[in-house]
Amino acid sequence: MFELEDHKIEEMYRLQDKLNCDTNGVNWAKSGITKEGREINWLRCIYMKTAEAIDSFNWKHWKDINAVTDTNHLKVLLVDIWHFMISEHISRCGLTKAIEQALYYFNTLKDVSENMVDEADTLYFLEEMMKQAPHGEFPYIEFLQAVGQVDGFSMQELYKLYIGKNCLNQFRQDFGYKNGDYIRVWNGKEDNIYMQLALDENPSLDFNGLYQSLEHSYKEIAK
Numbered sequence: 001m002f003e004l005e006d007h008k009i010e011e012m013y014r015l016q017d018k019l020n021c022d023t024n025g026v027n028w029a030k031s032g033i034t035k036e037g038r039e040i041n042w043l044r045c046i047y048m049k050t051a052e053a054i055d056s057f058n059w060k061h062w063k064d065i066n067a068v069t070d071t072n073h074l075k076v077l078l079v080d081i082w083h084f085m086i087s088e089h090i091s092r093c094g095l096t097k098a099i100e101q102a103l104y105y106f107n108t109l110k111d112v113s114e115n116m117v118d119e120a121d122t123l124y125f126l127e128e129m130m131k132q133a134p135h136g137e138f139p140y141i142e143f144l145q146a147v148g149q150v151d152g153f154s155m156q157e158l159y160k161l162y163i164g165k166n167c168l169n170q171f172r173q174d175f176g177y178k179n180g181d182y183i184r185v186w187n188g189k190e191d192n193i194y195m196q197l198a199l200d201e202n203p204s205l206d207f208n209g210l211y212q213s214l215e216h217s218y219k220e221i222a223k
Helices: 006-024 042-054 071-093 095-109 119-135 140-149 155-174 191-201 207-221
Strands: none
Touching: 006 071, 006 095, 006 155, 042 071, 042 119, 071 095, 071 140, 071 155, 095 140, 119 140, 140 155, 155 191, 155 207, 191 207
């Protein structure tokens, strides 16, 4: 359930640090301020996105009671939360120490016995995150446990989707996302869909290959 190679964990942390440096300025982790002077609050990002993840479940007793959980959307939201988790981790103890701790956490969780997948368990861990993050606590283990309870969602898939979303986030920034110039819907489909299709069609795509694929598609719609 928690199997993931050490080099992939380190890669995600280094990619996140680079994205944050490019987006928020090189002092983002120490200052907690963007290069434009905006306050950064990763814990707020975590609990607001976690609320969206909870809403992916069919929990409402008064509405659409026969609907099923939107698992694909839930996975994307968990990947978004993972971006914020890594960012908060780096802010707390620096890149090198954060990577060391992450390797320890992942390798420790490998020894945890696998439980039967149960949506209630996933919701439990997400709700624990909602309780902790607003009070300054860092629900890192709870997040990993939530991921581990999602049916069919492995740490390998978390890694794959993270690389894809990180690449897309970098691409968005490079093409004017922050100042409002970026076009998010391409020929009637969100750029997220193009990213996922590119990875599905060629699972061996690395960060650079995916970036080039996104750039080609984006330039086509801009003609």
